[in-house]
Amino acid sequence: MFQYHPERIIIDKAVAAEPLTEQICGRFPEVPTQLVENFAWHQDETGTDPLRNPLTQGKKTLHLKYFKGTSIKACPGFSNDLVCCNYFTLDLIENCPFECTYCILQAFLNKPVITVHANLEEILEQVRQRTVAQPDTLFRVGTGEHSDSLALDHILGIKSHVIRFFAKLPNALLELKTKSSNVEHLLDLPHGGKTVISWSVNPEA
Numbered sequence: 001m002f003q004y005h006p007e008r009i010i011i012d013k014a015v016a017a018e019p020l021t022e023q024i025c026g027r028f029p030e031v032p033t034q035l036v037e038n039f040a041w042h043q044d045e046t047g048t049d050p051l052r053n054p055l056t057q058g059k060k061t062l063h064l065k066y067f068k069g070t071s072i073k074a075c076p077g078f079s080n081d082l083v084c085c086n087y088f089t090l091d092l093i094e095n096c097p098f099e100c101t102y103c104i105l106q107a108f109l110n111k112p113v114i115t116v117h118a119n120l121e122e123i124l125e126q127v128r129q130r131t132v133a134q135p136d137t138l139f140r141v142g143t144g145e146h147s148d149s150l151a152l153d154h155i156l157g158i159k160s161h162v163i164r165f166f167a168k169l170p171n172a173l174l175e176l177k178t179k180s181s182n183v184e185h186l187l188d189l190p191h192g193g194k195t196v197i198s199w200s201v202n203p204e205a
């Protein structure tokens, strides 16, 4: 089973009291935590500069951050010239520990750390408001734009909250796309038939 173990957890003050912060720190009780105003990875001198350090080293820093923007967005591929499949993205984690050599994320993201948006209740409330505002639209929502949806979930335990939340939304489906086979912790959740997990696979190296 794939394991991830950070060397440090950096917590922005804005999420210090969030239940998800407490949950994640509780899963790594021996890992040092650092409370900061706003973590600026590019000013950090302890090994997170992507130009000087291998990707893997940067990912040993887990950053718990307050997500300020609009959490649910139309898929960036949307254009008036295309027929849209009505897909939405939900930003919960940035960066992926799997490091597939062809993955665009390894070059696209401009920071090497793994970031969790820890104000989860607020993020999900945005989803609720967005879907309530368009009751005749079926929202397909994925969380895999900036990470593999489940690569870290058996360790961090974020998606169980999200799956329970989507179970109660009448006009939304949660789509979790992954290369992880660690899904046992999700199988008995009350999903209400509103979550779809799908896999892509790589050939043997």
Ligand code: SF4
Residues within 6 Å of the ligand: 096, 097, 098, 099, 100, 103, 104, 105, 146, 147, 148, 151, 179
């Ligand atoms: S699992 Fe997906 S997101 Fe992660 S490195 Fe591979 S292709 Fe990229």
